[in-house]
Amino acid sequence: MTAAVLGMLLGLLAATGLVLLITYAPPFRSVRLVDRLAPYVHDTPPPSRLLGTATAPGMLTAVRRIAGPSVANGARVIDRVLGGRAAVRRRLDALGGQMTVEDFRIEQVVWGGLGLLAAAGVVVVGSVAAGGLNVLSAGLLCVAGLVGGLLGRDWWLTQQVTRREELLLAEFPVVAELLALAVTAGESPTAAIARVTRLSGGELARELGAALGRARAGVPLVDALQQVADHTSLDALARFVDGLLVAIERGTPLAEVLRAQAADVREAGKRRLLEAGGRKEIAMMVPVVFLVLPVTVLFALFPGLISIVSLSQ
Known part of the structure; x- marks a missing residue:
């Protein structure tokens, strides 16, 4: 340079x-409309940060400050x-x-x-x-x-x-069977959800716990669980939430439905494993065909090629 x-x-x-x-x-900085209206709209003082959870400043906070x-x-x-x-x-x-x-x-x-x-x-x-x-x-x-x-x-x-959806699918059968066991023991669907979220961990338990938290904050439990179904693209989880909603609203039996859903998800997991094994088997043929086989043919033909060259001289 x-x-x-x-x-x-x-x-x-x-x-x-x-x-x-x-x-x-x-x-020279232009004043935004939000800054003009903020003193007149935000009449409630912000809560003290001492009442919240202490969190370490993340990348977004540092970038916004700088x-x-x-x-x-x-x-x-x-x-x-x-x-x-x-x-x-x-x-x-x-x-x-x-x-x-x-x-x-x-x-x-x-x-x-x-x-x-x-x-x-x-x-x-x-x-x-x-x-x-x-x-x-x-x-x-x-x-x-x-x-x-x-x-x-x-x-x-x-x-x-x-990755999170894969974790939800992996945890779904266990959570569904725990809920079925709690409902079979005589607990209501809401109490069963509370017990399972208290005793287990994972992404699905956290989702159900967040729905219970919203319900305790004043949101109807049906709407809180419906938000869980709306925020996911997994059909198994959506059917699971629909079964919970029907059981809560109409009082229908829930244990057998949950066990059947858990069995369906396990069968779907087995099919995914078989499909992944088939794809890996095809991928394993690539080094065999393009690396091992040419080297084997070369070792088999090289002595004959040397003999032909020596005889031709």
């Missing part, structure tokens, strides 16, 4: 920082460009966390910035090694790093949802 190119990059970086500093300075307006603007731009708020909201609900779509967009901005920094580092190292800078390649690589970071966060959210 020549001195002129290095000076140009440093000057561009300094100019960008100066423009951002002037733009977000208090005299570069709040810039990151929020970037999140709004990404939301307008990418869209898909309904799909993101559905996956966040299926993940079972408290993250909002805005928090997810902020994390996408952070991931995109990290990808851009990684691409810029690769460009700098490549320019130093090559002794020059190809502006077009550097620009394309930086854009690829930015887009890769944005899409990588979306891909990771999908992987988190898939």
Whole structure:
């Protein structure tokens, strides 16, 4: 990298920082409508943080404190460009966390910035090694790093949802049979859910415990359980919640239904294992066909090939 190119990059970086500093300075910062209305709408003082659970500051809190307006603007731009708020909201609900779509967009901005920094580092190292800078390649690589970071966060959210649904399916038969045992012993469905969530752990027990918590806070238990079914894409869990709702509303027998659902989920798990075994068996043929078999043929034909070459000489 020549001195002129290095000076140009440093000057561009300094100019960008100066423009951002002037733009977000208090005299030039535009006042939002939310900030204007906040003193008149938020008449209730916020509760003391001493009454809440102590949580360690996460990445979102640190990013918002350091570069709040810039990151929020970037999140709004990404939301307008990418869209898909309904799909993101559905996956966040299926993940079972408290993250909002805005928090997810902020994390996408952070991931995109990290990808851009990684691409810029690769460009700098490549320019130093090559002794020059190809502006077009550097620009394309930086854009690829930015887009890769944005899409990588979306891909990771999908992987988190898939992993959580697998955990729910793995825990479902045990929880269903425990509920059936408690109902058979004479407890009501609500008491059985409370006992199972108190004695067991896991994602499904936490979901049912959260539904009971919402019911104790004033939400009808039927609506609280219906939210569990609405936030998942698993048919087995939706049928399980429907059976609970019918038993709570109409008083129908529940134990045999839960046992049948647990048996169905176990059979579906066995089918998935057989399908995974079949796919692994096909994947195992790839090294056999493309690595072991050519080496075996080579060892078998090599002595004859050497003999033919020696005889021809």
